[in-house]
Amino acid sequence: MQRREFFKQLGTAAVVTTMIPAMSFAADAPKPKSPNAFSYKQAVEVITGGKPVEISSKVQLKVPEIAENGAVVPVTVTVESPMTDSDYVKAIHIFATKNGNTRCIDVYLTPANGKAMFSTRIKLGQTQEVAALVELSDGTFLSAAQSVKVTIGGCG
Amino acid sequence: MEISRRDFMHIAAIFGLGAATSGVASSKTPAQISLKDIYDFKATGNFSLLHMCDLHAHIKPLYWREPSTLISAPNLVGTPGFLCGEAFAKHYGLEPSSLDAYFDTYMDFEELAKKFGKMGGIAHIKTVLEHIRKERGEDNVLFLDSGDTWQGTGVALKTKGEAIVKAQNYLGVDVMVGHWEFTYGKERVHELIEMLDAKFVTQNVVGNDPFSDEYEELIFEPYTIQEKGGAKIGIIGQSFPFTSTANPKEFTEGWSFGLRLDTLQEYVNELRNEHKVDCVVVLSHDGFSVDQEVARQVHGIDFILSGHTHDPSPKPITINGTVIVIAGSHGKYIGRLDVDAKDGKVLDYEYKLIPIASNMIPADPAGAKLVDELYTPFAKELNEVLGTTKNTLYKRDTFFSTFDQLINDAIMDEMKCDISFTPGYRWGTTVLAGDDILMDNVYEMCGITYPNVYTFELKGKKIATLLEDIADNVFNANPLYQQGGDMSRLGGITYSIAVANKAGERISKLTVGGKPIDPNKTYIVSSWGGNLQKAGENLQEDKIRAVYDITRDYIKRKKVVDVSNEGNVTLVDYDCGCPVKGSRSC
Numbered sequence: 001m002q003r004r005e006f007f008k009q010l011g012t013a014a015v016v017t018t019m020i021p022a023m024s025f026a027a028d029a030p031k032p033k034s035p036n037a038f039s040y041k042q043a044v045e046v047i048t049g050g051k052p053v054e055i056s057s058k059v060q061l062k063v064p065e066i067a068e069n070g071a072v073v074p075v076t077v078t079v080e081s082p083m084t085d086s087d088y089v090k091a092i093h094i095f096a097t098k099n100g101n102t103r104c105i106d107v108y109l110t111p112a113n114g115k116a117m118f119s120t121r122i123k124l125g126q127t128q129e130v131a132a133l134v135e136l137s138d139g140t141f142l143s144a145a146q147s148v149k150v151t152i153g154g155c156g
Numbered sequence: 157m158e159i160s161r162r163d164f165m166h167i168a169a170i171f172g173l174g175a176a177t178s179g180v181a182s183s184k185t186p187a188q189i190s191l192k193d194i195y196d197f198k199a200t201g202n203f204s205l206l207h208m209c210d211l212h213a214h215i216k217p218l219y220w221r222e223p224s225t226l227i228s229a230p231n232l233v234g235t236p237g238f239l240c241g242e243a244f245a246k247h248y249g250l251e252p253s254s255l256d257a258y259f260d261t262y263m264d265f266e267e268l269a270k271k272f273g274k275m276g277g278i279a280h281i282k283t284v285l286e287h288i289r290k291e292r293g294e295d296n297v298l299f300l301d302s303g304d305t306w307q308g309t310g311v312a313l314k315t316k317g318e319a320i321v322k323a324q325n326y327l328g329v330d331v332m333v334g335h336w337e338f339t340y341g342k343e344r345v346h347e348l349i350e351m352l353d354a355k356f357v358t359q360n361v362v363g364n365d366p367f368s369d370e371y372e373e374l375i376f377e378p379y380t381i382q383e384k385g386g387a388k389i390g391i392i393g394q395s396f397p398f399t400s401t402a403n404p405k406e407f408t409e410g411w412s413f414g415l416r417l418d419t420l421q422e423y424v425n426e427l428r429n430e431h432k433v434d435c436v437v438v439l440s441h442d443g444f445s446v447d448q449e450v451a452r453q454v455h456g457i458d459f460i461l462s463g464h465t466h467d468p469s470p471k472p473i474t475i476n477g478t479v480i481v482i483a484g485s486h487g488k489y490i491g492r493l494d495v496d497a498k499d500g501k502v503l504d505y506e507y508k509l510i511p512i513a514s515n516m517i518p519a520d521p522a523g524a525k526l527v528d529e530l531y532t533p534f535a536k537e538l539n540e541v542l543g544t545t546k547n548t549l550y551k552r553d554t555f556f557s558t559f560d561q562l563i564n565d566a567i568m569d570e571m572k573c574d575i576s577f578t579p580g581y582r583w584g585t586t587v588l589a590g591d592d593i594l595m596d597n598v599y600e601m602c603g604i605t606y607p608n609v610y611t612f613e614l615k616g617k618k619i620a621t622l623l624e625d626i627a628d629n630v631f632n633a634n635p636l637y638q639q640g641g642d643m644s645r646l647g648g649i650t651y652s653i654a655v656a657n658k659a660g661e662r663i664s665k666l667t668v669g670g671k672p673i674d675p676n677k678t679y680i681v682s683s684w685g686g687n688l689q690k691a692g693e694n695l696q697e698d699k700i701r702a703v704y705d706i707t708r709d710y711i712k713r714k715k716v717v718d719v720s721n722e723g724n725v726t727l728v729d730y731d732c733g734c735p736v737k738g739s740r741s742c
Binding site: 062064065066067068069127147149151152 | 397398400401405412413414415418622625628629636637639659686687688690691
């Protein structure tokens with residue numbers, strides 16, 4: 001039962017990916033300075049234009065506390081939103097705050113996505129915070145962050 | 157559900173639960189203490205949950221000295237899970253030199269060991285189990301095993317876990333979860349589960365190989381529902397969440413672990429809402445402090461039967477209406493939890509941690525016979541006397557222990573390395589001063605399925621970073637970022653540590669061979685039981701050898717080993733090894 005439920009959700013996520021016309025990897029963004037050259041703080045400012053960002057429980061960031069493998073860390077961002085024409089999630093940005101390239105992915109959504117959820121895997125060079133920055137249709141920004149430990153292995 | 161939790165809290169307050177029966181607090185000698193004192197229990201409710209954790213394959217009784225140093229981040233100091241010695245005795249109100257003090261603390265260990273003798277052993281455990289089964293009625297008792305059962309001795313290693321599955325079947329284990337079990341490899345785990353009479357349940361292991369049929373599927377049944385004493389009991393399994401980082405990945409390739417609290421919550425809800433159980437139990441190998449976090453984050457669990465961190469906890473703790481118990485390690489204790497549950501609610505409970513004092517609890521003859529049978533094929537090797545020890549060889553401590561130092565000495569002597577790393581596992585054994593060291597004891601300390609000692613090169617800078625990394629696994633202020641072990645034991649190195657400092661800034665005055673460490677110098681490092689060799693260069697392939705063979709040969713060469721208890725680590729920010737709550741001193 002439970003597994004099937006999960007697959008349904010995966011299905012939703014796959015739809016999200018294929019239906020987004022404007023999804024772009026950060027490196028392709030046409031900026032004078034490559035987005036990857038920005039620090040985490042600067043990158044957030046570029047996206048928000050300096051607007052305030054509210055840490056919100058509406059943004060659910062699912063990452064492991066301790067990465068099983070730093071090279072493929074699963075990340076899922078789910079945003080509580082009705083996804084109607086008047087109130088929807090415009091974009092989800094995922095950051096690895098201490099990576100050389102802090103900006104992992106920018107995902108742009110429309111109400112047609114139906115659900116604001118995105119799953120991917122990111123690479124983490126070291127123990128750090130993973131952050132999600134979410135832009136809503138009214139132009140406000142929400143965020144969530146969690147520390148992920150990347151370790152060579154502990155003890156039993 | 158909310159109502160039922162509140163009801164439970166209310167009832168807990170009325171009955172003064174949590175302050176359940178303390179153990180056999182008395183300083184009586186074995187002759188004065190009777191079996192009656194050990195068995196003494198106020199039977200309660202309609203069923204009993206009997207609990208064992210971290211047997212580590214000790215089917216025979218053993219000596220086991222609890223830690224004399226158990227240091228944690230300041231916010232956790234003196235809380236259950238981070239209590240030892242005097243602080244432990246004070247917290248739980250133990251009388252000095254009592255049977256409980258002997259079982260639960262390191263204090264006067266050698267003297268009390270002579271007085272009270274060895275601990276645990278399946279033949280003695282069985283006697284206690286049968287006593288309770290008889291008292292309560294067979295149909296009203298469940299025996300639950302929190303895992304780390306199949307690994308830890310020579311007989312376990314040589315039979316790839318089979319001897320211990322036979323022991324579990326003999327004891328009548330009903331449900332279990334795992335951690336070191338997984339180090340026999342996926343295929344063997346499935347084979348052993350086939351031989352096992354108990355159910356192996358685990359909700360937090362899921363396939364992560366996209367090309368496998370198991371992808372995103374549960375590998376094990378997540379829970380089981382058992383009916384005892386007219387109550388429906390839902391038992392959800394939680395195996396060790398960090399198995400794939402704490403132990404080599406190759407054993408569980410394609411399986412993903414993790415705490416998975418979101419699915420744990422779903423199963424709790426499913427048991428309550430769809431299956432209408434009367435009591436929800438999580439059988440866990442998360443560790444005592446992590447399970448306290450689990451109780452804060454997951455709602456609707458009645459009892460967590462914890463394991464992994466080897467804590468004896470004479471009294472249960474209650475967090476958000478969830479009662480958490482843990483029953484020590486190495487077969488030293490059986491936890492008895494009597495529960496009164498009906499109509500979807502727990503009304504009352506009673507708990508006691510029963511010490512398996514092998515001199516007082518008679519051995520079940522069938523168990524003694526089974527142990528003999530299991531040992532016979534390997535008796536010649538395991539009973540070989542390798543040498544004797546001048547001082548007591550023990551395992552548990554946050555930074556240093558004598559048996560680990562002996563292993564490091566053996567490795568450094570053979571490998572001619574600058575530094576030796578021995579893992580800070582919490583399982584092992586204790587050999588009393590003056591006693592013979594048997595090959596069996598060496599396996600008890602390092603009998604693992606990946607025993608190779610690797611010798612390679614590491615830059616000073618890298619060594620310092622690695623030590624900080626390991627320290628953060630042990631001393632992180634958030635239990636969810638700890639992995640439940642102690643600091644790696646280091647040969648050839650001394651250092652100072654400020655535990656309360658930020659990650660990456662804890663360690664200072666690091667010396668190698670008596671000289672300050674040179675960040676740019678390349679050192680020869682030997683290590684086993686971890687992944688350190690993957691960080692190194694120029695691995696010396698021809699020197700690779702099993703740690704138990706290296707240790708055996710060294711003890712045989714030395715004949716009498718003399719390891720001092722002095723230690724190689726200076727603790728900067730605490731005055732003693734067993735600080736009390738809210739303090740940096742005792």
